[in-house]
Amino acid sequence: MNTFLSDNLKQLGKLFFILAILIAGQAEAQQLKRKATLGLRTSILPDSLARVHQLKSGIVVTRVSSHSTAEVLGIKQGDIILSVNKQAVQAPADVASINQLLTPGQTITLQLLRDGKKKSLKGKVVAKPLETAESTNVVYDQVDFRNGQLRTITYTPKAAGNHPAILFIPGFPCQSIDDYGTSPYNQLIKGWSDLGYVVMLVEKPGLGDNVNTPSCFDIDLSTEIEAFEQGLLKLKQLPQVNPENVFIFGHSMGGIVAPILSQKHSLNGVMVYGSPYRPWFEFATEMFRFQAPATGKDYVAHEETMRQLHHVMYRFFVLGQHPDTIAAADPAYKKILQEEFQHMGGDIFWSRDYRYWQEIDELNLTKAWAETDEHVLSIWGEYDFEIVNAEDHKRIVEVVNHYHPGHATFLTMPKTNHSLILVPGMAEGVAQMNKRDLAYNKANFNKNLITETDTWMKRVMKK
Known part of the structure; x- marks a missing residue:
């Protein structure tokens, strides 16, 4: 080899080495860093408490x-948080925004109301712990x-090989x-992971x-679906995953996302639990009519509320009006929006951007399920306070089997509520939900859901 060629190859080798270092450094820089968080779930301050x-x-x-x-x-359940670092808070979205700015070791101060007395708390922000599994x-x-980038958390069996996989899609809360x-x-x-499934969660x-993603409280349904779609694409490419046996499990509103994704991507199966089938206007009308008397509200008084709800929801879902426009039209509408939809002005409606709900109502779920040619398991909890009867889940099965005979199965989970928890009855389930008893929820998760879904997935898996 002549000297000129040799020298140039050496220089080229050095260049590749430098490029490799730069690329590696860039990849490392793109790894999402662990953030801190307050570690709170909150709800809007009711007018009664505010008064x-x-x-x-x-x-x-x-x-x-x-x-x-x-x-x-030392924050406790039931505390009313007034400000964080001297910044007033009035909605759960404010906490989400604050969380994005917190760093471990940072000093933080909170003003809150506890038992009618104002209290100040000060301390250091702690890093979020990492999830572990034996x-x-x-x-x-x-x-x-x-x-930007979305965090994913994936539970992967320690055993080598290609495993069946599940993309878990939760309900609507941010x-x-x-x-x-x-x-x-x-x-x-x-x-599921203990049974050998790869399970992915997408933030x-x-x-x-x-990093550099829009606020959950500002996005519409299409944006959220796009986020889960990116997770699904990544899941199918993981070396530990058998791409022929990928499933989606959608809980509550996640069961609306599931058939939309199945229309676009090849899957083995779709599982939904506690998910509506009908347009949201129609579904919500029945839900409101059932729920209030079940919590003790007078039937006649609630009928008056229902008449106002009809007007508000027609304007919102059919006419596509902004909640502020509806509130300005009639004081009675404003009261309904505040009490039933937690709308205090602005774009937030039922704790999400109002367009999220309007887009859900516009979805043609019948068409989505009709075009789902994967296997489907439609699961209903007997004491589900949100999905008040089994008809929506049965209709999913009817539609899928009409267009794809034998593909869909209906499953009832006895004595199980919307949150996958065993309860003695509907009334007891409502009372338990209002208590927010985490110890009870932990102890009474219906483990049969793991067994039933595992049995179904094994039955429809490609061998």
Whole structure:
């Protein structure tokens, strides 16, 4: 080899080496960093509490996560948080925005109301703990989403080989996948992983460790579907996954996302639990009519409320009006929006952007299920307070089997509520839901759901 060629090859080799270092450094820089969080679940301050305590803003703490900043600070369920770092809070979306700015070790101060007395708390922000599992590997990764990245958490069997896989899609709340704790969600996911399934969770935009993604409270349904779609594509490409045996499990509103994804992507099966089939206007009307008397509201008084609800929902779902426009039309409508939809002005409606709900109502779920040629397991809990009867789940099965005979199966989970928890009856389930008793929820998760879904998946798997 001549000297000129040799020298140039050496220079080229050095160039490739430098490029490799730069690329490796860039890949490392793109790894999502672990963020901190308050570790709270909150709800909008009811007008009744605001009047009693003469408050103009605030949010009610409904849950404090273990090993979280909130727990270290001594925040308790039922506290009313007034401000964080001197920033007033009036909606759960405010907490999500604050979480995105927190870093471990940062000093944080909160003003809150407890038992009618104002209290100040101050301490250090703690890092979020990493999820662990005895029998499986828990992998923290990410997937590209538009101009940012979404956190994924994947439970992978330690045994070598290609495994069946499940994409888990939760309900509508803007709740981080880092906050499942010992909840029924966590028990279901770990139950599947213990049986040899790869299970992936995808963080909704604007939550958790995500970077440069829009707020969960600002996005519409299409954006959320796109986020889960990116997770599904990544799941199917994992080396531990058998792409011929990939399933989706959609809980509650996640069961609306599931058939939309199945229309576009080849799957083995789709499982839905506690998910509506009808247009949301139609479904919500029945839900409102059933729920209020079940919680003790007078039938005649509730009928008056229903008449107002009809007007509000017609304007919202059919005419596509903004909630503020509806509220301005009639004081009675404004009252309904506040009490039934937690709308206090602006774009937030039922704790999500109003367009999210309008888009759900516009979906043609009959068409989506008719075009789902995968196997389908439609699961209804006997004491589901949200899906008040089995008809929606039975209709999913009827539609799928009409167009794809023998593909769909209906399953009832006896004595099980919307949250996958065993309860003695509907009334007891409602009371338990209002108590927010985490210890009860942990102890009474219906483990038969793991067994039933595993049996069904094994039956329809490609060998």
